[in-house]
Amino acid sequence: MDDSPATVPSPPAGTRQQPQAPVIRVLVAEDMRVMRETLTALLDLEPDLEVVAAIAAGDQVVPAAMHHRPNVALLDICLPGTDGLTAAAELAVRLSSCRVLILTGLNGPDHLDRARNAGVAGFLLKDSPAAELVRAIRAVARGEHVLDHRLGG
Secondary structure: OOOOOOOOOOOOOOOOOOOOOEEEEEEOOOOOOHHHHHHHHHOOOOOOOEEEEEEOOOHHHHHHHHHHHHOEEEEOOOOOOOOOHHHHHHHHHHHOEEEEEEEEOOOOOHHHHHHHHOOOEEEEOOOOOHHHHHHHHHHHHHHOOEEEEHHHO
């Protein structure tokens, strides 16, 4: 019996695999079940995104984030318990490493101003294409700011 260590052949030159990008951990907060489940299923199709928590109420955002340590929290504004903008402001204080992306159907200037004051990194409307949402999550995770192009300023 040969006791020499097994060797693994090196890949041919020029075929080395690139290191995979780190997985972006996402928390989804959406009170409408079908929307929450759809967002979770959509994001889980992306190899670099992982939904670590999907919750239905704003008062669950900070406890879930503290437990799961997401890179990005995808929050609706209209959530029961605590609204998404209040949750975002609290999250900025309690877990500053988690960046917030608001996904909402509400596009009034007062919501956008409150979002900016809460320190959110992005604001996207719910009727945006799925690919735009995925790009926005990646951009926010990289430290960029995202604003739905239809909102102007």
